[in-house]
Amino acid sequence: MLLTRASEYALLSLDTIRKAEAPIGAEQLANELCIPKSFLAKILQNLAKQGILESRKGAHGGFLLAKDIYKIPVYDIIFAAEGKSPTVFDCAQYAQTCPNGTIGSCAISPFLLKFQTRIDDFLFDLTLGDIL
Amino acid sequence: MLLTRASEYALLSLDTIRKAEAPIGAEQLANELCIPKSFLAKILQNLAKQGILESRKGAHGGFLLAKDIYKIPVYDIIFAAEGKSPTVFDCAQYAQTCPNGTIGSCAISPFLLKFQTRIDDFLFDLTLGDIL
DNA sequence: AAAGAATATTATGGTATTATGGCGATCCAA
DNA sequence: TTGGATCGCCATAATACCATAATATTCTTT
DSSP states (O other), X not given: OOSOHHHHHHHXXXXXXXXXXXXXXXXXXXXXXXXXXXXXXXXXXXXXXXXXXXXXXXXXXXXXXXSOGGGOBHHHHHHHHHSSOOOSOOGGGGGGGXXXXXXXXXXTXXXXXXXXXXXXXXXXXXXXXXXX | OOSOHHHXXXXXXHHHHHHXXXXXXXXXXXHHHTOOHHHHHHHHHHHHHTTSEEEEOSTTOEEEESSOGGGOBHHHHHHHHHSSOOOXXXXXXXXXXXXXXXXXXXXXXXXXXXXXXXXXXXXXHOBHHHHO
């Protein structure tokens, strides 16, 4: 699978957060969406680091959107949630056992690159506002 | 990752097989491509079942292409190699723990569907001949 | 100061991927 | 017809990653 639950949770959370008027806490969000609290907290933190969410500590704190939903590419959300960009096939990861050791220059490299580019472009051009 | 090594091995194998004039055995192919024999054998068998490869037993047997490379969608190859179609995100697999239990009708379903369709279309229209 | 809430770190069970080995069934060729 | 070559199938090990849990710490508002 290209995406894991982290991305699902991230997108669902953002949908709830954008509808709220005040900051929402991780725990409340976890309850509303029936998502494990700890797991969600980590995802929200990553979204905040990426500049997608703003986090406020202390009483009446929580998370809120940091920018306009039409200025947040879906790509950024997924990258933050997964901790890496969604990849078709990661040659580098298999460097040790790449047949012939021809990383990036084998018969199927052009195909993989083109495929990857298609996906990246799609996710870059699409904003959170477009899909909600 | 969207694809596993099974797809990589399948595509590399098909590239070698199409260049050969006589059937190639699984063992020889494994040696040439530096791929574990048993693992490769299973993949080749799946490609044969799918009608992409033809298998010949006995002396001077092996695998050869069953049809023209421009009539083999990359989608079919991946499906055969992976044992399933490449999915962006499989909601059904998480049916038990889907937030709100709204499978296929949550806020992000339309996005997931559109994304999946893009990938499917890309792989359907692309043939083995196009990428080699 | 005290309470509320994010932040950070570590650990763990489960599951999919990846890889291996062996043996039987089948087929071709001499 | 006989023997070697090859596919076909099953069971299993090892590895890696996903998803989750638990806990302690830091920060901020009231």
